Amino acid sequence: MxxxxxxxxxxxxxxxxxxxxxxxxxxxxxxxxxxxxxxxxxxxxxxxxxxxxxxxxxxxxxxxxxxxxxxxxxxxxxxxxxxxxLTGDTDSSVTNTRSRRDLLAMAACAAGAAVSVKIPELFGLSFEEDGAFYGPNAGLFALPWLAAFLAWRRHATKALVGVLLALFALGAVAANVYPLADDSQSVVLTSIHLPIALWFVVGLAYVADDVRSSRRRMDFIRFTGEWFVYSVLIALGGGVLTAFMFGTFEAIGISPDTFLAQWLLPCGAAAAVVVAGWLVEAKQSVVENIAPVLTRLFTPLFTAALLAFLVTLGVTSAGIDVEREALILFDLLLVVVLGLLLYSISARDPLAPPALFDKLQLALVVSALLIDVLVLLEIAGRISEYGATPNKAAALGENIILLANLAWSAWLVLRLVRRRAPFAALEHWQTIYLPVFAVWAWIVVLAFPPLFNYF
Structure with missing residues (x-):
């Protein structure tokens, strides 16, 4: 051929x-x-x-x-x-009817998310005094409603809806049944990993029309990136609204602190999760022009930052701090790199020949891979010297998972740049690897607290 x-x-x-x-x-x-x-x-x-x-x-x-x-x-x-x-005329009446239905469904789900945030207060729980409750449960207030909107829009089967409900119920159990102290490391780990695990449940609702399709999984990756862009824009707009409300009410001698802190911010944040998902679905053509540009802008910037870090580390011979805050920072850095790779893959023309941007991505992935190896060596050394803690064990597992993904991704990007492998191989690798992240997040949430004696 x-x-x-x-x-x-x-x-x-x-x-x-x-x-x-x-x-x-x-x-x-x-x-x-x-x-x-x-x-x-x-x-x-x-x-x-x-x-x-x-x-x-x-x-x-x-x-x-x-x-x-x-x-x-x-x-x-x-x-x-x-x-x-997309050049022919479309049935505007059908389109408008569907848009109105989507808008009503979104409004109902957004309202449900906003109300869900306030329900714990009926049982005497408050944001100021019960952070150990709201932290692990943060993802349970809004993400089920976003999943409900997507499942409704995709006409999910009753069996799949039952699976979604069961997974969200499992998340609620994991967040609330373990006897964790307020200063427990497991509280922090659950607060970080449960939203990740539940986001993949949202992904299951997103691909409800074809659960086994690799293409639909890549569409969900694109949805995730675009949802993030819209969420940031909504947050910026919300910040401006909050500032104006505070200033205008202060000018007439009324302090809106209580309303802003206990109503507008928590309810607005929960509703914004659903609204951002609806915007991606309804206004996809708008963000499609923004997100790829952001990817191409930040890929060279992150590549330069990672290379600068590696050069500085080599020149100074300084060790890497692997305390909790540093572990979270490095893991977030690697996740951002992976996110840039995933989103650029989802936005790339699969038939386009290798170009300069692909070589830049190869440099980014290789740099992240080297940093991951260095962090892994430091974590393994600390565990062998001082023993394992929930934070270090979770970081070890996450960095191993990222190492496997980045290593094979680097190999596939290299083969793509050298015209030895098609782009489809890289895309397929990322879509089949997504469940690995979901499974690990559930393991940390469900197994780590009892494994480490609820420490």
Missing amino acids: TDRQDELEAQFTQWRHYVQRRRELRQSDADELEDHLRGSVDELVAAGLRPDEAFLVAVKRMGSLDDLSHEFAREHSERLWKQLV
Whole structure:
């Protein structure tokens, strides 16, 4: 096969996977549609078009499948899909009806999240005095409502809804049944890892229309990045609103401290989790232009920062501090690097040839990999010398998981840059590795407290 034939087959595979996800189409229907598409492509190639151009034009010309092609283009952000497919008129009445339904569902779920934050106060728990309760339970106030909105929008089956409810119930049990002291390390670990574990439950709701699809998992990675961008924008707007409210009420002799601290901030933050998810779903075309730019901006900056850190470490021969705050900092740094890699993968044209940005990503991943190895050596040395604690054990496991991901990612990016492996191999590796992060987060939440005697 030539390179163009390989690219054409990759496009057929992408189309076939999308069509097979449509529940209204039987397998025989999908096969017939693909035969029709292949015939159209052959005719266009014979007329003088390149295979990739012929494929895109053939999809546009499929007539009765125009709505299906339109949805396919919306879920795949590649430029040519949008140019060639998103050009026809759409049924504005259907679109407006669906938008209104989504808006009402979002408003109901956002209100539910805001109310959930205040329910513990009915049992005498307050933000000021019961931080040991609100920390581990923070993810349980809003994330179930975001999952509910996504599951409703994806028409999740009753069986999957039952799984979602069971996982959120398990998270609630893990956050509240263990006899943990306020200063226990396990309280901090649960506060950090339970939201991560529950976010993957949200991911299960997001891929409810095709749980086993690697492409849908990559879509969830894209959703995560875009949700983060919108959440930051909402937080910035909320900060401005809070400042104006405080200043204007102070000017007339009324202090809004209690309202802001006990109502606006907690309820607004919980509702914003759902609103950001709705914005990603409803306004995807807006953030699609922002997030890839941010990725390309921060990738070279983080690469330069990591290289500078490695050079400084080598010149000074200073050891790495592996106390709790430093462990959290290094793990966050590695997670940010992985996040930049994942989001750039989700936004990349899978058929584009290797470019300078891919080489820059290779430098970023290799730098993070070296830092991960150094941190692992320090953690292993401290554990062998002073014994294991929940913090060090959790950091050890997380860095091993990140090491495996970054090491193989570096190898695949290297092969991609050298044109020895397709981009699909890197994308597939990241999608099959996602459950590893979810499983580890649940292990820390469920197994670590009793394993370390609730310390």
